[in-house]
Amino acid sequence: MTETSERDDAVEAxxxxxxxxxxxxxxxxxxxxGGLVCSRLTDxxxxxDYFDRGVVTYSNVAKLDALAVSRESLDAYGAVSEAVARExxxxxxDTAGTTWGVxxxxxxxxxxxxxEKPVGLVFVGVAYAAPWGSDESFARADRYVFDGDRHxxxxxxxxxxxxxxxxxxxxxxxxxxxxxxxxxxxxTDAGTDTDA
Numbered sequence: 001m002t003e004t005s006e007r008d009d010a011v012e013a014x015x016x017x018x019x020x021x022x023x024x025x026x027x028x029x030x031x032x033x034g035g036l037v038c039s040r041l042t043d044x045x046x047x048x049d050y051f052d053r054g055v056v057t058y059s060n061v062a063k064l065d066a067l068a069v070s071r072e073s074l075d076a077y078g079a080v081s082e083a084v085a086r087e088x089x090x091x092x093x094d095t096a097g098t099t100w101g102v103x104x105x106x107x108x109x110x111x112x113x114x115x116e117k118p119v120g121l122v123f124v125g126v127a128y129a130a131p132w133g134s135d136e137s138f139a140r141a142d143r144y145v146f147d148g149d150r151h152x153x154x155x156x157x158x159x160x161x162x163x164x165x166x167x168x169x170x171x172x173x174x175x176x177x178x179x180x181x182x183x184x185x186x187x188t189d190a191g192t193d194t195d196a
Contacts, residue, residue: 011162012040018169019050019100026165027096028054029067029088031079031105032122036158052096057088067091080105082123085141089125093139101127102165103141108153120146122157126168136172 019026028037038054041047055066060079063069068091073083085105093101106122113119122144130136142164146156 010040011159011166013044015041015162015166015169016044016047016050018166020046022099022169022172024099024169025050025052025096026100026102027052027092027098028161029092029101029103029125030054030056031058031063031088031103032108033104033154033158033161034058036154037102037104037161040158040162052098053092055092063088063091067095078117080107080117080121080123082141082143085123085125086127086139087125089127089141090139093127093129099129100165100169101125101139102161104157104161106144106153106157108150108157110150118145120148120153122146122153122160124157124161124164126164128168128172130172 015026018024026041028041030037035054035056038051041051041054057063057066060074063074063079063084064071067088069084069087073081073087077083085103088103088105089101091101092103093099103125104122105125107113107117107119109119111119113121123141124144125139125141127139128137130138144157144160146153148156
């Protein structure tokens, strides 16, 4: 396989195609990945068609200030949690005014892990803004535990975030009247979504 075809097959290229086909946009909120998701999205030529912005919110204060993550969620669940990942994705989606928000938060290691939250624990959030009045917007977060050193955990986290975003974009049904997504999701995990 040539370098060009590998790049075309990469998940970030497929994300770009899916967003462009639907005329959707995305913004990214990152913690442990430190900008890696944004870097991969912008590695794709023409990504300015759909990529709006990325925010690296490493501290709790940054999550509060830039993304409006609630103090209550940070206090109750900690920065590395499903609730915070979901709020990060919602926050970046809403502050940017994009169709999609995606987020990463976790423990890259080699230190910082506990028995409840081990090194390699990562939460990926995805939030979708359906057309107004459709009642189809959603935000969700999924939990993962990745093996490897700090670099490996960050790399796997970025790939997972892009894969989750791609699944979300492909899972909404386009509205033939407006050309925009209606938010109708397919697949076995649709019931785990939380309304935004």
